[in-house]
Amino acid sequence: MSEEPDATENAEPAENISGGDGEASSLAEFAAGEPATRAEAVVDRLGGLYWQKTYGGRDAFECLVRTILSQNTSDVASQPAHDALMDRYGSADGEEIDLAVALADADRDELADVIRPAGLYNQKADVLTSVAARVLDEYGSAAEFDAFVREADPEEVRPALLDMGGVGPKTADCVLLFSGGRSGVFPVDTHVHRIYRRLGIAPADADHEAVRAVLEREVPAEKCGFGHTASIQFGREYCSARRPACLDGLDECPVSDLCDRVGVNVETGAVVDPADAE
Numbered sequence: 319m320s321e322e323p324d325a326t327e328n329a330e331p332a333e334n335i336s337g338g339d340g341e342a343s344s345l346a347e348f349a350a351g352e353p354a355t356r357a358e359a360v361v362d363r364l365g366g367l368y369w370q371k372t373y374g375g376r377d378a379f380e381c382l383v384r385t386i387l388s389q390n391t392s393d394v395a396s397q398p399a400h401d402a403l404m405d406r407y408g409s410a411d412g413e414e415i416d417l418a419v420a421l422a423d424a425d426r427d428e429l430a431d432v433i434r435p436a437g438l439y440n441q442k443a444d445v446l447t448s449v450a451a452r453v454l455d456e457y458g459s460a461a462e463f464d465a466f467v468r469e470a471d472p473e474e475v476r477p478a479l480l481d482m483g484g485v486g487p488k489t490a491d492c493v494l495l496f497s498g499g500r501s502g503v504f505p506v507d508t509h510v511h512r513i514y515r516r517l518g519i520a521p522a523d524a525d526h527e528a529v530r531a532v533l534e535r536e537v538p539a540e541k542c543g544f545g546h547t548a549s550i551q552f553g554r555e556y557c558s559a560r561r562p563a564c565l566d567g568l569d570e571c572p573v574s575d576l577c578d579r580v581g582v583n584v585e586t587g588a589v590v591d592p593a594d595a596e
């Protein structure tokens with residue numbers, strides 16, 4: 319393992335996690351008690367290792383933009399692209415302007431250049447301009463879209479987001495969680511997808527949606543948000559794709575007693591995707 323996590327109570331890791339800085343978020347209080355499922359026990363332990371927060375309060379359209387920029391890349395790469403985009407399109411002459419209007423009107427090549435650090439910049443520029451145009455068309459402004467995400471039934475918001483083109487389930491769920499503050503939403507990214515199948519909590523061959531369904535059923539609603547963010551950090555620091563910490567000894571992983579290690583052979587050091595495990 320290359321770095322030790324910060325074990326300070328409620329500390330946030332130095333590196334940003336997808337949408338997890340949450341300026342408008344607040345520390346959550348949770349009743350102590352025995353976890354009802356293994357999934358909840360894992361989330362409790364990871365929440366203790368990192369932090370426990372509730373989320374919400376971000377502008378939905380900006381959150382959507384941020385999550386699109388972070389697709390297929392790290393936050394380290396996408397953050398400068400987000401900052402550059404907000405500098406260029408978030409205001410004019412010191413006045414804040416509607417980001418959806420600015421992006422819908424943006425010159426595509428210039429926008430691609432601004433977001434270049436995020437990678438796949440031509441493709442992401444196309445998605446951003448079409449999503450911005452769609453938001454204006456259907457909601458009238460970024461502010462109206464924010465209100466829809468915050469106030470409408472999540473069962474209505476999720477399909478509306480998924481219908482936008484270039485917006486997948488993880489992006490939709492991150493917007494619901496970080497801007498809508500919806501509890502009970504457990505976005506599944508590549509780390510979450512890997513970890514909970516290795517643990518044996520989700521079936522080895524489960525796709526992202528199936529893992530999400532298991533977690534949203536077995537983790538209490540108020541713990542899903544930090545379960546998502548803490549799991550991502552855990553996947554980076556401990557249960558990485560190629561070299562999970564348990565290969566260096568079970569004591570190296572803080573949840574090894576809760577894990578089936580599907581696809582991980584600590585005797586031989588062999589690691590395969592859980593779906594390919596014997």
Ligand code: SF4
Nearest residue numbers: 557562563564571577
């Ligand atoms: S025991 Fe190994 S496979 Fe299981 S969660 Fe820990 S690092 Fe991942």
